[in-house]
Amino acid sequence: MSSQSDDLYDRAVAMLANRHYEDAGDALARGGWLLLANPRFDNSPFDDDEKGWVGKGIERLVTSAICYRVAGRSDRAAHRGTEASAVAADFQTVCTRPVQQACLQEMRADAIVAGDLDGAAKLYRDAASAYEKAGESIDDPQYWSTTPLFGAAAAPLQQVARSTANGEVAVSWQALHGPDPGDPGQFLAHRATFKQQRFATLLETVVAEGYLAAPRGTTAYNSETYRCPSCQSKDVNWVGDSTLCMRCSTPLDRI
Numbered sequence: 001m002s003s004q005s006d007d008l009y010d011r012a013v014a015m016l017a018n019r020h021y022e023d024a025g026d027a028l029a030r031g032g033w034l035l036l037a038n039p040r041f042d043n044s045p046f047d048d049d050e051k052g053w054v055g056k057g058i059e060r061l062v063t064s065a066i067c068y069r070v071a072g073r074s075d076r077a078a079h080r081g082t083e084a085s086a087v088a089a090d091f092q093t094v095c096t097r098p099v100q101q102a103c104l105q106e107m108r109a110d111a112i113v114a115g116d117l118d119g120a121a122k123l124y125r126d127a128a129s130a131y132e133k134a135g136e137s138i139d140d141p142q143y144w145s146t147t148p149l150f151g152a153a154a155a156p157l158q159q160v161a162r163s164t165a166n167g168e169v170a171v172s173w174q175a176l177h178g179p180d181p182g183d184p185g186q187f188l189a190h191r192a193t194f195k196q197q198r199f200a201t202l203l204e205t206v207v208a209e210g211y212l213a214a215p216r217g218t219t220a221y222n223s224e225t226y227r228c229p230s231c232q233s234k235d236v237n238w239v240g241d242s243t244l245c246m247r248c249s250t251p252l253d254r255i
Contacts, residue, residue: 005034009060013240016067016214017249022076024212025067029080032060036087046094052149058088058107059152065114066156066203070212074116081115084108098137099144099188102130106192107153113200114156124196128189135185142181145173145188153191155215157199163206163213167237167246171198214239214249226252 008031015024035057039045045054061084068077088107095101109123135141144150154176161170171194178190206212217239226236228245235246243252 005031008034010240010242012067013214013242013244016212017242017244017251019211021067021071021212022073025064025071025073025076025080028060028064028067032057032064032084035060045091048094048096050097051147052095052100052103052152054091055103055107055149055152058084058091058104058111059155061087062107062111062114062156063159065111066160066206067212069114069116069203069207070210078115078117081111081113081117084111084114085117098130098134099141100149102127102134102188102192103144103149103153105130106195109192110153110156110195110199113195113203120200121196124192127192128196131189131192132185135183135188138184140181141177141184141187145177145191150191157195157202159213159215160199160202160206162216163211164202164209167213167216167235167248169216214242214244216246219246221246225255227255229253 008027012024012027015027036045036054039053039057043049061080065077065080065084068080085108088104088111092101092104105123105127109120109127112120112123138144158171162168164170176191176194178187181187217237220236223234223236226243227234228248228250230250231245231248233245233247236252237244237246244250245252
């Protein structure tokens with residue numbers, strides 16, 4: 001990850017904290033493009049990478065589309081969602097691991113939801129089927145579910161969900177996956193099924209309320225050092241280079 005993409009992420013977080021959602025979307029898009037060009041050190045994005053670092057770039061584009069939705073820029077959201085889905089589809093043709101191809105299919109669906117476009121339900125169903133098939137050839141689905149690609153695929157939903165839950169973790173890793181890792185296909189397919197049921201509805205709530213929380217970083221409850229000037233909470237979220245209220249993502253004041 002380049003220092004420039006880090007700087008753009010920090011800027012996006014600051015823009016979210018100040019409710020400048022279109023600016024946040026712009027910063028995330030720029031960072032996404034950088035990460036797609038150079039996802040990890042000197043690796044090509046087209047390398048067959050077991051960790052799936054290209055997912056971070058796709059994640060930024062999907063979240064950019066969400067920011068545009070909240071900003072009332074449905075036109076830009078549609079463009080970014082189309083772009084993110086196309087990028088994920090292209091990487092599906094490069095990677096050789098069926099479980100990663102299924103995850104990229106899941107991300108294609110996420111991008112369509114973020115852009116408020118048609119066709120997400122079928123993409124999620126296809127992703128679930130692809131996971132079921134991929135499960136026949138993997139022994140440890142929990143390993144795959146914690147790789148950067150799968151983490152990137154979970155992040156936009158988790159950010160949207162915490163926006164509706166007073167800043168708490170509203171979609172945990174456990175909730176996103178099936179109950180039995182001994183059945184790898186079902187364990188991973190639950191991701192796509194869960195998102196098909198929940199993501200669009202949660203995002204519609206966020207858009208209607210006009211508020212998207214910052215991502216959850218390192219947190220602390222009842223701090224003796226910080227207080228929110230907006231809601232008076234003393235619960236802290238350190239993310240990017242910002243110190244924010246865990247509850248409403250407002251920049252915190254020192255006590």
